Structure formats: C-alpha cells, structure tokens
Amino acid sequence: MADIHKLAQMFQELDDQLVGCMRCGMCQAVCPVFAQTGREADVTRGKLALLDGLAHEMLSDAEGVNEKLNRCLLCGTCQSNCPSGVKIMDIFLKARAIMTGYFGLSPVKRAIFRGMLKNPKLFNALTDMGAKFQGLFTKKVDDLLGSSCARFNAPVIGDRHFRTLAEKPLHKLVPALDTPAGKSGIRVALYVGCVIDKMFPHVGQSIIKVLERHGVGVFMPSGQACCGIPALSSGDTETFDSLVGINMERFGTGEFDYLVTGCATCTSTIKELWPRMYQGPSAQKYDIAALERKTMDISQFLVDILKLEPKDATGGKSVTYHDPCHLKNALGITAQPRTLIKAAGCGFKEMAEAGVCCGCGGSFNIAHYELSREIGGRKAENIVASGAGTVATSCPACMLQITDMLSRKKAGVDVKHVIELYADGC
Amino acid sequence: MSKDAITKDFEAAVGADNVMTSETDRHAYSYDAAVLDSVMPALVVRPTTSEALGKATKLCNDNGLPLTVRGAGTNLSGGTIPHPGGVVVLTNGLNRILEINEEDMYAVVEPGVVTAKFAAEVAKRGLFYPPDPGSQTVSTLGGNVAENAGGLRGLKYGVTKDYVMGMDFWDVNGELVKSGSRTVKCVTGYNLAGLMVASEGTLGVFDKIILKLIPPAQSAKSMMAIFPSMKAASETVAAIIANKIVPATLEMMDNFTIRTVENFRGAGLPVDAAALLLIEVDGHPAQVADEAAKVEDLCRKNGATELKVAKDAAERDAVWQARRDALPALAKLKPTCVLEDATVPRSKIPAMIEALDEISKKFDLTIGTFGHAGDGNLHPTILTDKRDKKEWERVEHAIDEIFDRALALGGTLSGEHGIGMAKSKYLEQETSRATLEYSRRMKSVLDPKGILNPGKIIGPKSEG
Ligand SMILES: Cc1cc2nc3c(=O)[nH]c(=O)nc-3n(C[C@H](O)[C@H](O)[C@H](O)COP(=O)(O)OP(=O)(O)OC[C@H]3O[C@@H](n4cnc5c(N)ncnc54)[C@H](O)[C@@H]3O)c2cc1C
Ligand code: SF4
Ligand code: SF4
Ligand code: SF4
Numbered sequence: 001m002a003d004i005h006k007l008a009q010m011f012q013e014l015d016d017q018l019v020g021c022m023r024c025g026m027c028q029a030v031c032p033v034f035a036q037t038g039r040e041a042d043v044t045r046g047k048l049a050l051l052d053g054l055a056h057e058m059l060s061d062a063e064g065v066n067e068k069l070n071r072c073l074l075c076g077t078c079q080s081n082c083p084s085g086v087k088i089m090d091i092f093l094k095a096r097a098i099m100t101g102y103f104g105l106s107p108v109k110r111a112i113f114r115g116m117l118k119n120p121k122l123f124n125a126l127t128d129m130g131a132k133f134q135g136l137f138t139k140k141v142d143d144l145l146g147s148s149c150a151r152f153n154a155p156v157i158g159d160r161h162f163r164t165l166a167e168k169p170l171h172k173l174v175p176a177l178d179t180p181a182g183k184s185g186i187r188v189a190l191y192v193g194c195v196i197d198k199m200f201p202h203v204g205q206s207i208i209k210v211l212e213r214h215g216v217g218v219f220m221p222s223g224q225a226c227c228g229i230p231a232l233s234s235g236d237t238e239t240f241d242s243l244v245g246i247n248m249e250r251f252g253t254g255e256f257d258y259l260v261t262g263c264a265t266c267t268s269t270i271k272e273l274w275p276r277m278y279q280g281p282s283a284q285k286y287d288i289a290a291l292e293r294k295t296m297d298i299s300q301f302l303v304d305i306l307k308l309e310p311k312d313a314t315g316g317k318s319v320t321y322h323d324p325c326h327l328k329n330a331l332g333i334t335a336q337p338r339t340l341i342k343a344a345g346c347g348f349k350e351m352a353e354a355g356v357c358c359g360c361g362g363s364f365n366i367a368h369y370e371l372s373r374e375i376g377g378r379k380a381e382n383i384v385a386s387g388a389g390t391v392a393t394s395c396p397a398c399m400l401q402i403t404d405m406l407s408r409k410k411a412g413v414d415v416k417h418v419i420e421l422y423a424d425g426c
Numbered sequence: 427m428s429k430d431a432i433t434k435d436f437e438a439a440v441g442a443d444n445v446m447t448s449e450t451d452r453h454a455y456s457y458d459a460a461v462l463d464s465v466m467p468a469l470v471v472r473p474t475t476s477e478a479l480g481k482a483t484k485l486c487n488d489n490g491l492p493l494t495v496r497g498a499g500t501n502l503s504g505g506t507i508p509h510p511g512g513v514v515v516l517t518n519g520l521n522r523i524l525e526i527n528e529e530d531m532y533a534v535v536e537p538g539v540v541t542a543k544f545a546a547e548v549a550k551r552g553l554f555y556p557p558d559p560g561s562q563t564v565s566t567l568g569g570n571v572a573e574n575a576g577g578l579r580g581l582k583y584g585v586t587k588d589y590v591m592g593m594d595f596w597d598v599n600g601e602l603v604k605s606g607s608r609t610v611k612c613v614t615g616y617n618l619a620g621l622m623v624a625s626e627g628t629l630g631v632f633d634k635i636i637l638k639l640i641p642p643a644q645s646a647k648s649m650m651a652i653f654p655s656m657k658a659a660s661e662t663v664a665a666i667i668a669n670k671i672v673p674a675t676l677e678m679m680d681n682f683t684i685r686t687v688e689n690f691r692g693a694g695l696p697v698d699a700a701a702l703l704l705i706e707v708d709g710h711p712a713q714v715a716d717e718a719a720k721v722e723d724l725c726r727k728n729g730a731t732e733l734k735v736a737k738d739a740a741e742r743d744a745v746w747q748a749r750r751d752a753l754p755a756l757a758k759l760k761p762t763c764v765l766e767d768a769t770v771p772r773s774k775i776p777a778m779i780e781a782l783d784e785i786s787k788k789f790d791l792t793i794g795t796f797g798h799a800g801d802g803n804l805h806p807t808i809l810t811d812k813r814d815k816k817e818w819e820r821v822e823h824a825i826d827e828i829f830d831r832a833l834a835l836g837g838t839l840s841g842e843h844g845i846g847m848a849k850s851k852y853l854e855q856e857t858s859r860a861t862l863e864y865s866r867r868m869k870s871v872l873d874p875k876g877i878l879n880p881g882k883i884i885g886p887k888s889e890g
Contacts, residue, residue, distance in 0.1 A: 019762070058464075
C-alpha cells in the first residue's frame with residue numbers, strides 16, 4: 001500500500017476545520033444513518049474522529065476509514081444542526097477527494113464519470129438507447145407510479161422498484177429555448193439536470209409551461225452537462241471541474257435575471273459547491289459567484305419573485321410534502337414549496353418528520369441499499385400515515401427513492417414534483 | 427484465553443453482529459465529549475437484550491477485562507473513555523420503554539432510552555418527567571442516572587436522583603441485583619439504587635430503571651430581566667429565593683455570553699447589559715400570576731433596568747432559545763471549548779463571578795459564564811485552541827484555580843457533569859482522605875478485580 005504518512009499529511013490540511021468539532025455528540029440526534037445503525041462510526045462525530053485519527057497517524061486502516069466515510073448520505077442535516085458550526089460537508093467532500101486521490105477512482109466510476117458524464121452528447125446517446133431497450137429487461141409493477149423492477153437478476157438494480165428512463169428525454173422533446181421576457185419582464189435560465197432530463201421530462205415541461213404562463217422568458221441552452229455532484233461526492237474533482245466548466249460555457253455568458261432548477265440537489269450544488277469546490281480555468285473567464293447569486297429553486301422563484309399566493313383548496317387532491325435535504329439543510333428553503341402546493345389549489349397535509357432525509361443520497365443508495373431502504377421505509381410510513389393521496393417534493397432524486405419505497409409497500413400514494421401539481425392543477 | 431477465543435465468547439453472548447473489533451470501529455469509541463486524550467478499547471459490544479448485557483458483564487469479569495459502559499458518550503468528564511485494552515459495552519441497543527404507568531405515575535425503561543424521546547412519550551400520556559439536561563436529545567437515561575444529570579428545571583423539580591424509584595443492575599459476576607420498587611415509599615434493604623446514582627459505571631451495570639413521573643404544571647410564565655451588574659443580578663436571585671418563591675428555572679448570562687449569543691442569532695438581546703436573568707414560574711394559574719408579579723417587583727427593586735414578560739408561547743420560546751444558544755454560540759468562537767460546572771451556594775454567586783473574572787485576567791483567557799443561577803451551578807466556559815500548547819497549559823492552571831475558589835466558597839466540584847477522569851484528582855480536596863478510602867474499600871469488595879470503569883471518580887487504584 002502507498003505511504004500512509006503521505007495520506008496523513010494531506011489530511012493535516014483539514015485540521016483547522018476538524019478541530020472545530022467539540023465532540024458534543026449532538027449530531028446523534030439528527031443523522032439518519034446513525035438512527036438506523038446506532039454505531040458511532042456512522043455518525044458525524046465518529047467520522048470526524050476517524051479523519052482526525054488519520055491526520056495524526058493514530059490509525060493505519062485508511063481503507064476502513066474510507067469505507068465508513070462513504071456510509072453517509074451527504075444530506076447535510078448534521079451541519080445545519082451542529083452547535084459548533086463545523087463545516088461538515090466541506091470536510092467530507094474534501095476528505096473524499098483526498099481518499100480518491102490516494103486510492104484512485106474505481107474502474108466503474110471512472111467509466112461512468114470520465115467516459116460518460118464528461119461528454120454530455122455521449123451520455124445522452126447512451127441513455128436514449130437505454131430507453132429503447134429497457135423494456136426487455138424490466139417489467140411494470142405499479143401503474144400509478146410507473147415503476148418497474150428487474151426482470152432478470154441484475155446486480156446493480158437488485159430488487160428495486162425503479163422508474164425507468166423516459167421514452168423521450170427532455171432534450172429530445174425540447175432541445176433548446178431562447179424566448180424573450182413577456183409580461184413579467186423577467187427572463188430566467190433553466191438548468192435541467194440529468195434526472196429531470198432522462199427520467200422526469202414532464203417535470204421539465206411543467207417548469208417551462210409555468211414560466212410561459214407567467215410571461216417569463218426562458219433561456220435553455222442545449223448541451224447542458226451534469227451538475228457534478230456524483231463525481232464530487234466520489235472524490236473525483238477532475239470530472240467535477242470539467243462538468244462545471246462545460247456548464248459555465250453554456251450559462252456563463254447568457255443574459256438572464258435568474259437561473260432556476262427543479263432539482264434541489266442541482267440547486268444546492270450550483271449555489272454551494274460550484275463556487276467553493278471548483279478549481280478549473282473557467283473561474284477566471286466567468287463569474288461563478290454571480291451565477292450562484294442568481295440561482296434559485298423553482299418554487300422559491302415563483303413564490304419569492306413572482307409572489308404566488310396560496311389558494312383555498314376546493315376539492316383538489318390532498319397532498320403532503322417531503323423536504324429534500326438539499327433544499328432544507330443546505331439552503332433553508334421549506335416554506336415556498338408548501339406555498340406552491342397551496343397555490344396549485346391542493347389540500348395540504350403535513351406529514352411527521354417531513355424534514356428527515358428519504359435515504360437516497362445518490363450513490364449511497366447503490367452502495368448501501370439495505371440501509372437506504374430502512375431509512376426510506378420510515379419515510380414511506382410517514383407519508384402513508386399523513387393520509388394524503390399524493391406526496392410532492394422538490395428533488396427528482398427523492399422522487400426516485402420515494403417511488404421505490406411506496407411501490408414496494410403498494411401504498412397507492414402518487415409521487416409528484418411540486419411544479420407538476422402547479423402546472424397541471426390539483 | 428486468546429484474543430480470538432474471547433471475541434468468540436462475546437459473539438456467542440451478544441450476537442456476532444454486535445461485536446466490533448475493527449480499528450475504525452474501536453477508534454470511534456475512544457473518546458467522549460470531554461476535552462481529554464482518547465484511548466482505544468480492545469473490543470466494543472452492543473447487547474440488545476438484558477440477558478446479553480449480563481453475559482457481557484460476566485465475560486469481562488471472568489477475563490479480567492476493564493469494562494466501560496457507554497450510553498450516548500456525551501458526558502463531559504471522560505467517564506466513557508475506555509481503559510487501555512478494555513471493552514466498551516454500548517447500551518443504545520437497549521432502548522425500549524417497557525411501561526408507562528399513568529395510574530401510579532412511574533415508568534420502567536431500559537438504560538439506552540434517549541432522554542428527550544422518553545420525556546415526549548411521557549408528555550403524550552399527560553404526565554411529566556422533568557430532568558432535562560442540555561444534551562437530552564441524545565443522552566440516555568442510563569447515562570443520566572450514572573451522572574445524576576440535572577437540567578434547567580433543577581431548582582424547583584430536582585435532578586435525576588429525585589426520580590429514580592428503583593433499578594435492576596448487573597453485578598460483576600453477571601448476577602442481577604434488584605433495588606427499590608414501583609411504590610412511592612420503599613425501605614426494603616439498602617438503597618442500592620441510590621448508590622448507583624452518580625456511580626459513573628464504577629459499581630454496576632444498570633439494566634431496568636424505574637422512574638417517577640409527576641403531573642405537569644398547568645401554566646407557566648417566562649421573563650427576561652436586564653441588570654447593570656452581575657452583582658445586582660445575583661442579589662436578585664437571592665432575593666427571589668428569600669421571598670419563598672421557587673421558580674421552575676432561573677438562569678443567568680454574563681455580558682460576554684450575551685454579546686456572543688446576540689452575534690449568533692440577532693434576536694435582539696441587550697448587548698450593553700452586564701447581566702441577564704431568565705426566569706420562569708409555573709404551577710396553578712393563580713399562583714403563577716401572583717409569583718410572576720412578585721418576581722417582577724423583586725427584579726425592579728434590585729435594580730433591573732428592563733423587564734420583558736413573554737406574552738405567548740412564541741415569546742416564551744424566544745426567551746429559552748436565548749439560553750439554549752449560549753453554548754453553541756460560545757462554541758463557535760474558538761476550536762476548543764472547555765465547559766466547567768463548578769457550583770457554589772447561591773449566596774456566593776457574586777463572589778464566584780468575581781473569582782472567574784480574576785482568573786480570566788490572571789491567565790489571559792477568554793471565559794464566558796452562564797448557568798443555573800437558581801441552584802448556584804455556573805458554567806464558566808473557557809474558549810481556547812488545544813493545539814496552542816502554551817495557552818493550554820494556562821487553561822489547565824485556570825481550571826485548577828476555578829475549583830480551588832469554588833471549594834473555598836463552600837461549593838462543589840461538579841453540579842451535574844460528574845467527576846470521571848477529568849476531576850478525580852480534586853476529589854480528596856472536596857471530601858476527605860477517609861471518604862476516598864471508604865469509597866475504594868467499598869469498590870474493592872463489589873468489584874474485586876477492579877474491572878468496572880477503572881480510573882474514574884476515585885482515581886487509579888495504586889494511589890489508594
Ligand atoms: C452539549 C452538552 C450539554 C450538556 N448539558 C448537560 C446538562 O444540562 N446537565 C447535565 O447534567 N449534563 C449535561 N451534559 C453532560 C452529559 O450529557 C450528561 O452527563 C448525560 O447524563 C450523559 O448521558 P450519556 O447517555 O451520554 O452517558 P455517557 O456519556 O455515555 O456515560 C456517562 C457515564 O455513565 C455511565 N453509564 C452509562 N450508562 C450506564 C449504565 N447502563 N450502567 C452503568 N453506567 C452507565 C458511563 O460509564 C459513564 O461513566 C451535557 C453534555 C453536552 C455535550
Ligand atoms: S454536533 Fe458538531 S461539534 Fe458536536 S459532535 Fe457533531 S459534528 Fe462535532
Ligand atoms: S451528512 Fe447526513 S448522513 Fe452524513 S453524517 Fe451528516 S447527517 Fe449523517
Ligand atoms: S434525494 Fe433524498 S438523499 Fe438526496 S437530497 Fe433528496 S432527500 Fe436527501
């Protein structure tokens with residue numbers, strides 16, 4: 001194995017941030033992974049202690065530490081509740097980058113990130129092809145949710161009830177847009193994001209429909225790349241930098257007042273991580289900080305900027321709302337999506353623990369499916385207990401996870417993005 | 427026996443999934459919330475049944491392995507830092523509330539139940555469990571009993587010991603000892619449950635705990651009073667008590683803490699105020715109205731420059747939020763935050779405040795002080811960076827002096843955080859040689875091999 005001393009030195013650079021943890025243990029109250037396992041190495045305090053142990057060469061099992069570090073949803077709940085204000089997400093992402101630099105990227109991830117994500121055209125072509133052939137490998141299980149499961153024994157899919165790739169992705173339905181500001185006098189850029197593009201094109205269409213309805217001009221360039229979070233959370237800063245670079249080429253020069261997205265994860269990545277973690281050349285060419293200031297979640301835009309107001313529910317659907325971590329913890333946005341649901345004319349029912357993570361966490365769901373499912377199972381129970389017929393959220397990744405959980409339970413509850421409710425009415 | 431053979435025995439006792447041997451897992455149990463060096467255990471086990479807990483205890487004793495029980499690991503005195511080569515026994519797999527008896531107002535719990543979850547379950551049944559340590563969202567009831575934890579309501583409602591009616595605990599031989607009962611009155615045998623309170627894992631391993639519940643107060647009123655000096659504030663505290671009013675909570679903050687909290691949340695605290703009192707009276711509505719008026723009057727008489735009475739639940743929450751923010755706000759200022767809990771008789775609070783002022787100047791340290799003025803339990807909080815060796819030495823001297831001064835004023839080493847490893851060296855100073863001898867003799871009979879949390883409270887055996 002490579003030199004552990006060298007690894008320790010790299011971690012030493014994190015020391016100033018690590019030392020802020022006073023080991024009070026209060027993160028035990030909020031960490032969804034810890035709630036399932038009760039193990040200290042799974043909670044923030046434990047993970048920070050392990051990194052500290054590596055930095056000071058008190059530990060020799062770097063692989064073991066890496067394994068524990070990855071048992072984390074990066075949901076940010078701990079950070080938003082930490083009394084000491086430790087910049088936990090920064091530490092975790094930097095630590096993952098160090099680990100990946102040290103151990104190297106796994107061949108599968110290398111193929112996905114560097115071979116595919118980095119090249120949006122190829123990514124699109126591959127998923128387009130996938131959409132055509134997926135019927136061969138999957139069978140429908142729930143018509144309401146449109147979920148399927150694997151027909152054959154496929155290791156990555158396991159027995160998930162997943163949403164298949166859309167027959168036509170958004171980039172096929174609406175390749176690009178560039179319309180002037182209408183009666184609102186506002187023009188926004190629309191950042192689509194992979195999951196909306198490839199799995200929930202209807203969410204993208206709903207955003208466009210609503211923006212048009214309110215006389216908002218839309219700038220949606222073609223050739224958008226992934227926001228980079230999958231690469232960054234696997235420590236692949238090289239791919240991350242190149243993805244941010246591609247997107248800055250698309251959006252950096254455009255004339256628009258706001259950049260909106262329908263994906264909580266993308267919004268928080270653009271706002272929180274692009275400015276802080278990007279180290280590529282575009283930083284000189286484009287003003288990432290300016291883009292960050294313009295970036296908004298779609299419901300935040302509609303409620304804060306266009307001033308949408310709740311309506312009295314008149315026999316519409318009863319809807320509950322799941323707070324995506326990346327909106328609630330990272331950006332503190334909880335009121336606007338609820339307002340949007342009410343503005344759609346739906347009856348709103350608050351569920352218990354609405355702000356607790358659904359357990360998806362991107363690749364966490366793949367690497368630690370059992371845990372992810374336990375966390376999600378509790379979410380599904382809370383959704384069902386709310387008595388609502390529909391659960392809405394603001395993150396397509398959450399939609400995937402919640403769909404899996406509800407489909408598995410045969411709960412008969414529909415899953416929607418808040419913008420779909422507002423676009424289509426309740 | 428070989429290490430592997432011992433591991434196998436533990437696996438047989440608690441289940442293979444519940445035995446942790448990896449370096450990373452063990453490292454994660456090498457510390458607690460105290461600012462002390464960590465120590466790696468040899469093994470970590472997580473029993474999920476009462477029997478498994480007993481078996482694990484016996485196995486440790488049979489093999490002469492030091493045993494440290496761990497709840498949430500939030501104690502601030504090193505109570506769960508393991509002994510080298512020892513075994514950490516986790517209780518968070520034992521987290522069932524076994525019974526809440528509304529008729530007879532008691533509850534039976536396993537030791538790993540989280541305090542706030544328990545209090546919430548009790549509240550759902552219309553009853554009240556008052557002890558509310560600042561760590562209650564994570565601390566366990568077993569840990570609370572072992573530390574005799576107290577909270578904001580200590581003044582009127584007492585601390586954990588006032589709610590322990592009985593307990594089953596495992597002795598080192600893995601035999602179950604029973605003490606106390608489900609009745610309010612019980613003088614059967616020695617008060618062994620009482621002996622277990624504040625024993626910090628050195629005398630037995632708690633299994634089931636019987637806790638007293640009470641009816642909740644019908645109404646409450648909170649207020650915030652602002653004073654031109656700490657002296658005026660502490661005299662007000664004395665005056666309130668002297669007038670036979672026992673508020674549910676009576677908290678104090680110094681100017682440094684006020685400014686820090688205000689910077690942190692910007693809730694509109696008076697940054698020029700030298701001291702703040704946060705007061706809540708509760709009980710029958712008529713009594714609350716009467717006492718609140720008296721408290722207001724006493725505050726003004728003693729020089730309060732401003733008085734805000736919370737009009738509704740939201741304002742009341744805001745008052746308590748300010749208090750809850752004290753530690754987080756202070757903790758953000760510097761990397762290391764040493765929270766002490768020297769406690770003095772109420773009347774000596776002004777003297778103690780003065781002493782803390784001198785100490786901070788003498789050692790050139792930043793100390794923020796807040797705390798439970800009503801019961802004399804202060805939290806001088808030293809803000810520092812442990813990596814600064816020179817400053818850290820001054821911190822250690824300052825801590826010594828804080829305890830010297832508190833004891834000289836007739837106070838005690840710890841109001842609620844326990845002795846653990848952090849303060850065992852001062853124990854004789856507060857008590858006597860004979861006290862230490864008596865405690866060590868008692869321990870040596872109950873735990874002849876000295877496996878139960880060695881080094882805590884009464885210090886290393888060799889000193890005896
Ligand atoms: C932010 C913060 C705020 C705090 N506020 C307060 C406060 O307001 N009041 C207060 O009193 N304390 C406070 N504390 C200290 C601490 O939380 C309490 O002492 C608490 O009771 C510890 O509970 P625990 O479950 O974490 O126990 P641990 O820290 O795990 O253990 C504490 C001691 O109990 C022993 N123990 C635990 N379980 C058992 C068992 N089943 N059998 C035998 N021994 C056992 C352990 O061996 C150890 O010696 C605070 C701590 C923090 C970090
Ligand atoms: S809450 Fe924050 S300071 Fe406390 S242990 Fe967790 S990470 Fe550390
Ligand atoms: S980010 Fe989420 S899962 Fe990861 S440690 Fe923090 S609370 Fe736990
Ligand atoms: S998908 Fe689930 S895990 Fe990801 S941000 Fe949304 S809530 Fe958290």
